Amino acid sequence: MALSFVGCNDDDLKPTGITTKDDSDDDTNTNTEHTIPTYSDDYSPIASWADRGDWNLANVHDPSVVFDGTYYYMYTTDASYGNAHDGHGHFLYRRSKDLVNWEFRGLAMSETPAWVKDTLNNLRADVGLDPIANPSYGHWAPVVRKVGNKYRMYYSIVVDNFIGNGLFNTLANFDNTWSEHAFIGLMETSDLASNQWEDKGMVVHSVSDKGTDWSRTSYDSDWNGYFYFNAIDPTFQETPEGKQYLIYGSWHSGIACVELDPTTGKPFTYSGVADKGQRIATRVKSGYWSRWQGSEGPEIMYNEETGYYYLFLAYDGLDVPYNTRVCRATNIEGPYYGIDGANVTEGADCFPVITHPYKFNDHTGWVGFAHNAVFQNEETGDWFYASQARLPKDVAGINVSNAIMMGHVRKIRWTQDGWPVVMPERYTNAPDDLIEAEDLVGTWEHITLNYQYAVQQESVSLILNSSNEASGALAGNWSFDSDKNILTIGSTQLCVEREVDWEANPRKVTLIYSGLSDSGVSLWGKKTK
Template sequence: MKLKTKKYKAGVFILIVLIIGVTLVMTFAMPKSGNLSDVTLPAAPADKPVQNVNSDILYKEKDWTTNFTHDASIIKADGRYYSFSTDYMVGAPPTPGIQIRKSKDLIHWEFVGRVFEQVSPEAWESTKGTTFWAPDVVKLNDKYYLYYSVSSVGKRNSYIGVAVSDNIEGPWIDEGAVFISQEGDEHTVNAIDPDIVLDEHGQAWMVYGSYFGGIFITKVDSATGKLVDPNDEGTLVAQRKNMNYGIEGPEIIYNGDTGYYYLTVSYEWLEDTYNVRTARSKNITGPYVDYNGSEMIDTTDESFNTGNKLVGAYRFENSDGWLGTGHNALFEENGEYYLTHNARAGEDVYWSHLHVRKIVWTDDGWPVVSPERYAGEAEQEINEENIIGKWEQILLPRYDDSLQDSQNLQLKSNGEMGEDDKSHWALTGDNTLELTVYDPGRAPDDYWKYKLKVIPAWDWENWNGTLVFTGMDQEGTVLWGKKTVEKNK
C-alpha cells in the first residue's frame, strides 16, 4: 500500500509539473492580449471629430481646410507642404484661379489664395474653358513651374499651359502653351492632367492625358519647361477599351530601392466609382505592367481589370463613407512615400476633400496605402499580442468599383480567425500579417493568402488611435483592415 501511495503521489506530482509547464509555455509562447499600450499611436488631428459636410463655411475660404480640394498636387517648399488644385466649390460657380493651400504637417491645411484671376486669351480661344483643372508644380533650375489645364468638357479641345515663379506663393508669370489638342488634329491625346516627373538620370518628362486617346509621356526641356519637341505627343503608356472605360489623372514616381517607375491612373467616374490603379516598369516610358502581368495599354474587354487598385470607394462602420476616391498625386520625402487623392463625402458627394495616405511597400516591391488618412503616424515594431481582437476589413475588388462596406474580422489568440478552424493568421517578418482564409471552390487551391503590412493609424471614424493593415492576396487584390479599440467608459 505504501508503494502504491508513493507511486500515486509521484504521478500526481508529475502531472502537476506537466500542467505548470504547459501553462508556462502557453503563457509565454502564445499572444496574451490585444492591447496597444506598447504602440506609439498618432495624436488626434483635431480637438473634435471633423465635419465632412459643413454649409457654414461655404463662403469662408479661411475655414476651408481640405474642403473643395480636387485634383491636388503636392510640393514641399520653404519648409511647408503646398497643395495646388482645380477650381472647385459647392453651391456656386468656383472662382477661377487654381486654389493654393499650405500645411506644416500634411494634416492641417490653410487656404492661401489663388493663382490667376481668369484663363488666358490663348487658352480661351483653344477651348472656350473658363476654369483651371489639375495643376502640377515642380522645381526646375531654381524656379517653380506650374502646369495647368483648360478644357472643353467632353471634347479634345484642351490646353496645357505653364507659369513660372521664383516663389512658391507667386506671383506667377504665364509662359503660355505647352501642348494643345483639338478635335480633328493629327494627335490622339487629350491635353489635360499634366504631371512632371524626373527620371533616375534627372531628365524631365510630362505624363498626361485622359479619356479619348489614353495616357502619354513626352520629354520636357528643363531650361524652358516646355516640350523638347512641341509637336510630339509622346509614347502611349496606358489606355482602356473605349470612352466608357474612364482613365485619367496620371502620375509617375521612381523608387530607387526597387528600381521601378510606378504609374498611377484613375478609373471610372469622379463622383462615385473613381479609383486609383497602379502598375510598374523598369523604364519611364513603359511598358507598365500590373501585379498579374497585364499591360496598362490593354484595350480588350479585360481592361476593366488592369492595374492594382490602391484606393476605391469605401465605408467603415460609424461613417457614411467616401466616394470618388481618385485623381491622385504621389510624392516622397526622406524615403517616406505618400499618396493624395480626392474623396467625396458619403452624406453629400459634392463635398470633395483632400485625403493624404501613407504608402507602405510589400516585400515584393508593390505600393499599398493605409486605409486611414495620414495623421503623423510612424511605422514601428508590432507584436503578436497587438494583433489579437476585433477588426473591420474591406476588400477592394478590381472588378467592382462601387462603394465597399467593411466586414467584421476576429483574430484569436490561438492563431485562428473567427469560428473557422481552417483559417489562420500569423505575424511574420517585418510587420507582415499573413492571413490564410479558407474559401473552398472560389480561392486558388481553396485558400486566399494575404500578405499585409501592419502600421499605426488614426481611426477617423471612431476618433481614436489604432492599428491598420493593408496588402494584397495572391491575385493582387487589396485588403484593408482596421482594429476595433475598446474605449474606456
C-alpha cells in the first residue's frame, strides 16, 4: 500500500550563508568577489533545534546529494549532536545553490511507515516468534536519485530488538540471539522542494542463510553474524544501457548488488537468498573470511570518460578510524579491482585510501571521515565528494567532541590512470584564476595518507624552491603544467587547485594538491607560505 509523507519543511528559516568577503592581501586572493566561510567547525553552541537555521553543514551524517536543476539537495541519516532533531521526523535535509551555503529545510519523513512493523512481525510469525509490539527503529543512510521525471529515495530502517525475546538491544536484555532485520524502503516525489513523498514500501530486507539458527554466544565477542546481507546503506546506479541496480550492505558478509525492475524500482523477483543480490565486495580480515567485517556505506558511480564503474566503500568503525576506499570495474556487477590489481569482489582489501583521519597544523584535524556521496556538476563537469567528518575525541572545551559531525564537500580530480583523488580542503568555489609555476614556490604542508587504524596522519614540511627543486616530504625536480594544473615532483603527479586554507586564522585562499604516489597512496598538500 502506498502512503504519502509530508515531511517537515522549515520554510521560515533564514539561509545559512555565514560567510565573509575575502579581504586578505595574500597574492593568491585575486578574486575579490569570492567569500570565505567563517563558521566554526565546533558547532556545539548552535546545536539546538532552535538554532537549526544556522546549521549550514552541521549535523551531516551519511549524505546523499542530488541536483534538481536549481538546488543541490542533501539528505542524511538521523543523527545530530545531542539528538536535537528527535521528535521532528526522519532524514534531515538541506539545499544549496553553490555547494557552500546550505539552508536547513527539515526532515523528509514524518513518521516510520507502518509496513516496517507489519513486515517484521510477518517474518517473525513465519518462524514461530511472537510479534514485537513496539520495535526500536534506527533510520539510516538514504540515497536520492532522479530517475526519469521522478526522484527516488531508498532509505534504511533498522530494527534494534533481539530476535529471540524481541526486547531492546542492551546487555541486560541479551538472550544469546542476534538483533533483528533491517529494511530498505522506497519513497518517490516529483518535486523535491515540496517535500511530499509517496512511500512505495519495502525493496529488500536483511537475509540469512542460517535458517532459524540466530544464536549468538556472546554479546560483545561473537561476530559470526546471523545475516548474510545487511539491508542498510543503499545506493543506486542506472547503466548507460538503461539497467538499474541497487547496491547495499553494511558489515556482515559484504556488499550486495541486485538488479531492479525499472518500472517499480524493486527487484524483479523476491523470494530466496539469491533474489537479494550477488556479492560484489567483501573484506578479508586477518587472513580469513569473516561474516562481520568493517566495510559499509557503498557509493557507486559511472564515469563515461574512463568507462569504469567506481565503488566507494567506508572502512572500519565510524567514530574515529572511518576511511574511504575506492575500487573499479568495467561491469557494474563486477568483479571490482583495487589500484593494486587485487580482486575486491573476492575479498582483497580495497585500495587506494582516498580519505583518512588527518591533521594539518593549527587545527584538531578530522576523524571518522567516510560514507560518502559522489556527484557531478552537469554544467562544468566537475566531480565532488561529500561525507561527514568528526572532530577527534576529547578535544578540550567541547563536550563529546567526537559527536561533532560536520559535512564536508570536496572537489574530486582524476589521475592520468583514471583514479579519483579527493582534495585536502573543503570546497568554497574559490577563484579559478590561472595558476603559474612561480605561484607554487614556497613552503607547503604535506600529508601521506598511509592507512593506520584510528591514527590521524599528520603533516610534514615540503619546500618547492625557485630552482625547481623539492625537498622535505618529497624530493626531486619539480615542474608544473599550467594547462592541466598538474604539479610533477620526480615521477609523482599531483592535481593542483586554488582553495581556502581552513586551518589558517583568519582563513585565506591558498593552493592545494592531491594525488597518488607511485605505489597508489594518497598524497595531500597545501601551501602555507
